[in-house]
Amino acid sequence: MKEMSPLEEIRHSAAHVLAAAVLRLYPKTQLDIGPPTESGFYYDFDSEIPFTPEVLLEIEEEMAKVIKENQRFERLEVSRDEAISMISEMNQTTYKIGRLEDIPHGETISFYRNGEFLDLCAGSHVSYTKKIKAFKLLHVAGSYHRGDSSQKQLQRIYGTAFPTKEELAQHLARMEEAKKRDHRVVGKDLGLFHIDEQVGQGLVLWKPNGAIIRQELEGFITEQLNQQGYSQVYTPHIGKLDLYRTSGHFPYYQDSQYPPIIHRECLEKLAQEGCTCSELSNQLEKGEIDGYLLKPMNCPMHIRIFKSEQRSYRDLPVRLAEFGTVYRWEQSGELNGMTRVRGFTQDDAHLFIREDQLQDEIQGCLSLVKMVFSTLGMNEYRVRVSLRDPESDKYVGAPEAWDKAEEALRKAVHSLGVEYEEELGEAAFYGPKIDFVVQDVIGREWQLGTVQVDYNLPERFDLTYVGSDNQDHRPVMIHRAPFGSMERFCGVLIEHFGGNFPTWLAPEQVRLLPMNDDLIPFAEDCLQKMREKGVRASVDGQSAKLGAKIRRAETDKIPHMMIIGKREAEEDKVSIRSRSNPELDGSHTIDSAVLAITQEISTKSLPKLRASVS
Numbered sequence: 001m002k003e004m005s006p007l008e009e010i011r012h013s014a015a016h017v018l019a020a021a022v023l024r025l026y027p028k029t030q031l032d033i034g035p036p037t038e039s040g041f042y043y044d045f046d047s048e049i050p051f052t053p054e055v056l057l058e059i060e061e062e063m064a065k066v067i068k069e070n071q072r073f074e075r076l077e078v079s080r081d082e083a084i085s086m087i088s089e090m091n092q093t094t095y096k097i098g099r100l101e102d103i104p105h106g107e108t109i110s111f112y113r114n115g116e117f118l119d120l121c122a123g124s125h126v127s128y129t130k131k132i133k134a135f136k137l138l139h140v141a142g143s144y145h146r147g148d149s150s151q152k153q154l155q156r157i158y159g160t161a162f163p164t165k166e167e168l169a170q171h172l173a174r175m176e177e178a179k180k181r182d183h184r185v186v187g188k189d190l191g192l193f194h195i196d197e198q199v200g201q202g203l204v205l206w207k208p209n210g211a212i213i214r215q216e217l218e219g220f221i222t223e224q225l226n227q228q229g230y231s232q233v234y235t236p237h238i239g240k241l242d243l244y245r246t247s248g249h250f251p252y253y254q255d256s257q258y259p260p261i262i263h264r265e266c267l268e269k270l271a272q273e274g275c276t277c278s279e280l281s282n283q284l285e286k287g288e289i290d291g292y293l294l295k296p297m298n299c300p301m302h303i304r305i306f307k308s309e310q311r312s313y314r315d316l317p318v319r320l321a322e323f324g325t326v327y328r329w330e331q332s333g334e335l336n337g338m339t340r341v342r343g344f345t346q347d348d349a350h351l352f353i354r355e356d357q358l359q360d361e362i363q364g365c366l367s368l369v370k371m372v373f374s375t376l377g378m379n380e381y382r383v384r385v386s387l388r389d390p391e392s393d394k395y396v397g398a399p400e401a402w403d404k405a406e407e408a409l410r411k412a413v414h415s416l417g418v419e420y421e422e423e424l425g426e427a428a429f430y431g432p433k434i435d436f437v438v439q440d441v442i443g444r445e446w447q448l449g450t451v452q453v454d455y456n457l458p459e460r461f462d463l464t465y466v467g468s469d470n471q472d473h474r475p476v477m478i479h480r481a482p483f484g485s486m487e488r489f490c491g492v493l494i495e496h497f498g499g500n501f502p503t504w505l506a507p508e509q510v511r512l513l514p515m516n517d518d519l520i521p522f523a524e525d526c527l528q529k530m531r532e533k534g535v536r537a538s539v540d541g542q543s544a545k546l547g548a549k550i551r552r553a554e555t556d557k558i559p560h561m562m563i564i565g566k567r568e569a570e571e572d573k574v575s576i577r578s579r580s581n582p583e584l585d586g587s588h589t590i591d592s593a594v595l596a597i598t599q600e601i602s603t604k605s606l607p608k609l610r611a612s613v614s
């Protein structure tokens with residue numbers, strides 16, 4: 001019997017109650033399966049009745065009755081023949097017989113009964129239905145039997161359940177909050193980015209407002225990199241297939257890449273020879289035809305930069321950084337706004353180091369991440385350290401080198417006082433790594449980037465440096481893209497801030513609101529003063545009531561409004577209304593207002609972040 005956590009038992013039991021309720025209301029329904037999920041449960045049904053929101057309410061009511069009856073969950077272990085006749089008696093042969101056949105011979109076959117309902121099920125369950133104290137049906141989605149689109153489409157009812165009503169209410173509030181913060185919605189409302197069918201799925205167009213946020217972030221990260229002794233480089237978007245054959249990215253990962261670009265002459269020649277597609281891909285894989293690949297990874301190009309000069313032990317570490325754009329072929333079903341895309345710009349860097357520098361360099365990477373996270377108010381995050389499986393021999397690099405690297409990773413993480421967990425056997429074959437998982441203000445976790453040690457590519461590219469002994473030595477490489485990509489990171493930030501960016505990141509930092517048209521010239525003067533100090537501001541010169549202008553600025557999530565009335569203009573003053581403080585502050589001259597705002601920008605101070613749910 002598979003052990004479930006107490007919460008999973010509640011949720012899985014709720015799934016059985018759901019199926020029981022559906023059968024009471026719609027006895028002809030055929031059941032498939034109903035497991036617990038990370039945040040609730042679902043059950044897949046084959047029914048002629050479309051499960052509309054009204055029907056869901058009806059089912060919920062019936063579920064409440066089943067729970068109130070306080071039925072006992074009873075486990076029955078049976079033989080295969082008994083199982084078949086039980087399924088037949090329940091008229092559930094369409095899917096359940098197939099599910100029964102999935103159970104390997106010799107394994108226990110069990111059913112769970114509650115009231116009149118009986119389901120083929122490994123368990124486990126709560127003891128009585130009344131233990132399901134709080135549940136809710138959420139929505140219905142189409143789902144194919146066994147996830148196979150050639151099979152019949154079923155109706156999947158999603159729901160969730162909790163041990164207490166309070167926890168359920170909190171969860172629902174969090175879902176509501178997440179919907180409001182959805183980066184696809186906020187990104188559209190604030191003009192941050194656009195994905196255009198004609199450009200291509202998964203390819204992000206950064207609109208002017210989004211471009212400002214990205215520039216600010218890149219500038220901030222670059223500043224940190226400069227302080228840590230990184231060198232910026234630029235590399236092209238395509239490279240020869242041969243480069244990626246050397247690195248191993250082609251042909252092994254070609255399913256996740258855009259297809260290669262082949263010379264026109266070569267294509268024409270192949271066409272004349274009547275070459276078929278499979279012959280072409282064969283020749284490409286073998287290297288008989290060359291071509292180019294849209295860059296799936298930046299590393300090979302940074303490696304060629306390292307290799308373009310002779311390096312001595314004194315030159316190391318060499319730290320090459322680039323906001324490098326790469327292209328990956330994600331399945332269209334996997335694409336999601338900015339967080340799952342086909343073209344993205346990594347905050348990438350490659351460090352070429354001596355073994356004795358490993359710990360310091362890893363520590364440097366971590367302190368950069370810590371700095372950026374704390375600046376953005378992401379104070380809840382954890383670190384995963386992926387280590388090798390000591391039983392396996394699939395790893396490249398000497399075991400002693402791995403021991404040292406793993407120890408260096410541990411020490412680096414430890415010295416930063418970051419919470420971390422070690423995962424044995426999760427390392428790539430070419431080196432141990434560190435992953436970052438941040439929690440946003442509403443408690444959702446986002447996996448961002450990695451710091452990865454690599455013993456493989458230095459071998460494949462035969463990288464060397466001259467040691468103090470005048471001999472050639474192999475450097476170790478570190479790949480690090482701590483925020484993953486600018487697209488994903490911005491998507492996460494949009495949801496984290498709900499569009500209410502701190503002033504230094506806000507596309508428009510100040511909006512000037514003249515109370516009537518006569519005051520526009522004074523507002524324009526103020527605007528000029530702000531622009532001179534680098535503040536991003538605009539004047540709302542439309543003829544509208546002040547109230548309407550304020551509402552518009554609020555919808556646009558502008559951190560500061562400066563209201564200009566007749567009295568203000570006469571006294572050379574402005575009244576400030578801030579997002580964090582809607583009380584009008586009339587104490588500022590235009591100069592002192594500009595000073596206060598530039599200070600807020602330069603210290604990168606954070607807006608009040610806490611969401612209404614915790």
Ligand SMILES: [Zn+2]
Nearest residue numbers: 120121122123
């Ligand atoms: Zn079950």
Ligand SMILES: [Zn+2]
Nearest residue numbers: 297298299479
């Ligand atoms: Zn890399």
